[in-house]
Amino acid sequence: MGLGVRVAPTTAARATSLLRAVQYTHPPSCPCHSSPTYQDQSQHGLKHVRRSFATPIDTARRKEYAFEMAASSIRFGPGCTKEVGMDFKNMGAKKVCVVTDVNVAKLDAMKQVVHALSQEGVDFTVYERTMVEPKDSSIREAVEFSKAQLPDAFLAVGGGSVIDTAKLMNLYTNFPENDFLDFVNAPLGRGLPITKPLSPLIAVPTTAGTGSETTGTAIFDLVSKKAKTGIAHRALKPTLGICDPLNTRTMPSAVHASSGLDVLCHSLESWTAIPYTERIPRPTNPINRPAYQGANPISDIFSLQALKSTIKYLPRAVKDPDDTEAQSEMLLAATLAGVGFGNAGVHLCHGMSYPISGQNKGYKHPGYVTASPIIPHGVSVAVTAPSVFRFTGASNPDRHLAAAEAFGVDISRAKKSNAGEVLGEAIAEFLVKLGDQPRGLKALGFERKDVEGLVEGTVPQKRVLMLAPGLSEELEEEREQLGGLFEGAMEY
Incomplete structure (x- = not known):
């Protein structure tokens, strides 16, 4: 053997035997390398043969097995x-x-x-x-x-x-x-x-x-x-x-806050989205693989760093318009989060935000110079965040506790069963300290009678809801869960 490595005869014999078994057994005895029959044309005519491929095929639910990274x-x-x-x-x-x-x-x-x-x-x-x-x-x-x-x-x-x-x-x-x-x-x-x-x-x-x-x-x-x-x-x-x-540097404080809250939720949602290997159905052609794919090892790096930077620098950028370091770091955080969520995707906060903005009853956010009522996107996203992450905590307690730790929470004694509550409380406290943020949907003019309409406006947001951990695939149960989330977001 090369490189001075010697293999015991019995080991070499076993290896040779295994290779022969895989090579000449149809189908191969290794289940991960078995594959369907396909037609092969040779000099002896058309015949059915079996070939081995490395990709295990999930025939029941056709779960995803790959992710793509794309960014500007x-x-x-x-x-x-x-x-x-x-x-x-x-x-x-x-x-x-x-x-x-x-x-x-x-x-x-x-x-x-x-x-x-x-x-x-x-x-x-x-x-x-x-x-x-x-x-x-x-x-x-x-x-x-x-x-x-x-x-x-x-x-x-x-x-x-x-x-x-x-x-x-x-x-x-x-x-x-x-x-x-x-x-x-x-x-x-x-x-x-x-x-x-x-x-x-x-x-x-x-x-x-x-x-x-x-x-x-x-x-x-x-x-x-x-x-x-x-x-x-x-x-x-x-x-x-x-x-x-x-x-x-010309952004008003209110715009700094709202924009930064969008970064916060981009980071949190992409960090806690379902893993890309759980997304279904897998595309039949790679051109149909969605931009929002689920959490993956590369987007995780961008999302978590963006979260940490936002928690550190957003309060400073909002408080002091002359804090150029904080402003620069928030622009970088927004870009990092963009790479993260642009590939992993967002889920419930964004899915629920769309009807909140679309069904605005006349709320006009302080600090925005517009002729018509407006709920800025970052505000509509963040207002449901404490409720959302209390709900999703059970899906991946470790990730939710890691996010809570980024907010400065001591998680050394936190129970995994309480991960959602820990993160939800940390988010609510951050929003309160940031100042001038509506503390729930009531502050935006919504009432409990509006929940049904908000749910109906959320249900069509399939491209993000499909990435939401813990959300039911059954429509009626999904509606019930969304209703509970809107109820929980009425005030914090």
Whole structure:
């Protein structure tokens, strides 16, 4: 034997015998390597043979056996916005559609972008009518603009609403003949896969929350259904996310808080989502493997670090608008969480948040300058978090206790049977200390009579509910569980 290693004759004989048994036995005696019959054409004609494959086949439930990691390229650093003109010139863009909103259009980030594009001689047009918390009508209007302009690249400058709008402008400009609902997540839409690459999209976030600069997800209100939904596919993810901490320094305190709460829940939900190996059904073709796949070893790293950073830096960023370190760390946390949840997915907090926002009874969050009532996304997500994680705790006590420890809880004597309660209490305490947050659905104007409508608005959110640990697969039991969660979220 090579390398000076000697094998006892009896050991070598046993190994040889086992190899021969596996090679010549049909089917192989090792159950993990058995496989179905398939047809093989040889010089002797068509015949049925058996071949061994490494993948065990779960014929009962067809559970997933693989996960994919996809995220945008990220450039992080103060002042890197000025490079965006060179980026588009380097990629040979002829006409760029710059997407922003009326508020960001006045900020330094937009001035930097315009100067960078002009300096490099890149032709561009600007769309600044993006709606905060976009509706399907505002998305359609934006798409009509981009279809008329026919750009070959897109640039989003703003928060998650702007970046998500730009993603959908890019999608429907490249699929001009498709119906709007074709790509919208099922069952509210048809959930068709995106079958070709889209135009380059560079995202320049001006808030530290959504992580949309890293993900293939775009969210909006589908008004006719009174629920938020969206489109999720890897093809939507930006080509490049330019994360410049200088661009988040104009955020008001209320926006810092709401955006940061989105990061908090992105982290918590992706960390506690069902393992990817438990998701069903496994796709029959990899093009149908969803962007939200369940917790996996790589997303775990990003999600847990984002959680720890958010707990440490969000209170500082909210309290002191001049704390540039905290602001920079929160932008980085948002990006880390984006990579985590963009591949693992989110679950109940986000699924329940969509009808909360869509069925707003007139609440307008302090610190937001909008003409119409608004429940910011981060607020609608976080308001149910104490109730949600009390419920999910039993599914994976160790993960819930690890999350509680990130909040500073001493878990050395905590019982696994109490993991959900421990984490739920830690989240509630964090929200209270953060300040100016509605302490439950009652503070948003909801009453117990509204629970049924909120449940009905949550049920269609299958792409996230399928990742929720402990949630029943039986519809009536699922409705009952969701009702209990909304009841538990009325106040904390």
